[in-house]
Amino acid sequence: MSIDAKLDQVLRRHEELAARLADPALAGSADFVRLSREFSSLDDLAGAVRRRQALTRELDDARRLAREAGQDAEMRALAEDEIAALASEAAALDRAVRLMLLPRDEADDRSAILEIRAGTGGDEAALFAADLYRMYQRFAQEMGWRMTLMQASDSDLGGFREVVAEIEGAGVYGRMKFESGVHRVQRVPETEAQGRIHTSAATVAVLPEAEEVDVAIDTGDLKIDVFRASGAGGQHVNTTDSAVRITHLPTGLVVVQQDERSQHKNRAKALKILRARLFEQARDQASEARAAERRGLVGSGDRSERIRTYNFPQNRVTDHRIGLTLYKLDKVIAGEAVGELIEALITEDQAARLAMLDDEAAA
Numbered sequence: 001m002s003i004d005a006k007l008d009q010v011l012r013r014h015e016e017l018a019a020r021l022a023d024p025a026l027a028g029s030a031d032f033v034r035l036s037r038e039f040s041s042l043d044d045l046a047g048a049v050r051r052r053q054a055l056t057r058e059l060d061d062a063r064r065l066a067r068e069a070g071q072d073a074e075m076r077a078l079a080e081d082e083i084a085a086l087a088s089e090a091a092a093l094d095r096a097v098r099l100m101l102l103p104r105d106e107a108d109d110r111s112a113i114l115e116i117r118a119g120t121g122g123d124e125a126a127l128f129a130a131d132l133y134r135m136y137q138r139f140a141q142e143m144g145w146r147m148t149l150m151q152a153s154d155s156d157l158g159g160f161r162e163v164v165a166e167i168e169g170a171g172v173y174g175r176m177k178f179e180s181g182v183h184r185v186q187r188v189p190e191t192e193a194q195g196r197i198h199t200s201a202a203t204v205a206v207l208p209e210a211e212e213v214d215v216a217i218d219t220g221d222l223k224i225d226v227f228r229a230s231g232a233g234g235q236h237v238n239t240t241d242s243a244v245r246i247t248h249l250p251t252g253l254v255v256v257q258q259d260e261r262s263q264h265k266n267r268a269k270a271l272k273i274l275r276a277r278l279f280e281q282a283r284d285q286a287s288e289a290r291a292a293e294r295r296g297l298v299g300s301g302d303r304s305e306r307i308r309t310y311n312f313p314q315n316r317v318t319d320h321r322i323g324l325t326l327y328k329l330d331k332v333i334a335g336e337a338v339g340e341l342i343e344a345l346i347t348e349d350q351a352a353r354l355a356m357l358d359d360e361a362a363a
Helices: 003-021 030-068 073-101 122-143 172-179 263-286 288-296 329-333 338-362
Strands: 112-118 146-154 160-168 181-187 198-208 222-227 243-248 253-257 306-311 316-319 324-326
Touching (some): 003 030, 003 073, 112 122, 112 172, 122 146, 122 160, 122 181, 122 198, 122 338, 172 198, 172 338, 243 263, 316 329, 316 338
Antiparallel strands (some): 112 198, 181 198, 222 243, 243 253
């Protein structure tokens, strides 16, 4: 299908959605929520397409004026200046429209659940997991997002064996999703007396936050156990059954939450994490084509895939998916330059998908 045909299709769908959403019978329903999201996702593209159509008409008028100017040099110069300005705007708008035409993950606009787990490397891996957590925490602050710790399992030396956080804000998942995978670190551990460089790893998973309308959880499918919290946490530890373990029987997924003093709050947090994991599982099962496409671009987001190496002795960070190396690891790990890596991944992803779009249009 040509790009122009796709754009006509977008306009028709946008108008159809506007008409359906105006139906009072739809208000408050799950369909209304779903269609509203689709309408909103098409809004910018539909507006750009209409502006593109208007620019085409304005360019035609300006070119006709230039032709009709005859010997009037001043009139012709004005028309040519307008043609140049309109053509420049049209070129920029054309690229923007092509980008918006790319198949879009509707979850990109959502908040996200960030999970970091220490991998190979023992205590050093746990310390690196804590470094990654702080890196994303600072990046979230820089982006104006809100990051809230949901669950943590501390190591003996102050690292994290596992840590889960919620990152709230517009477009969090769309910017963070390429962070999923294995992050490898090369450095001299604090516990190494010989000064030798060790290699350790931590696994990052970024999940789009799910709402109740996305995942219906049948309480009959849940096994909920309560027990006394263990580890750091204050006087409430081992005095009340505040910790919660939820097992989703159909899938075997297990979430343990014990960071809050309240059993009710722990249960709510555990359900939020479970819902996100079930949502991502359903998306993976339903979108094999999307997963295959991402593998062909900047990586699958599979948490078993090694995506990045942080080499402290050389102050170097390398993203293996796009072959990008930055010699500013200190700024990356401080959260100041991690945005450069993320922007490069997004740009590479867009370029590869634009090439695919052009190939499809030419076929």
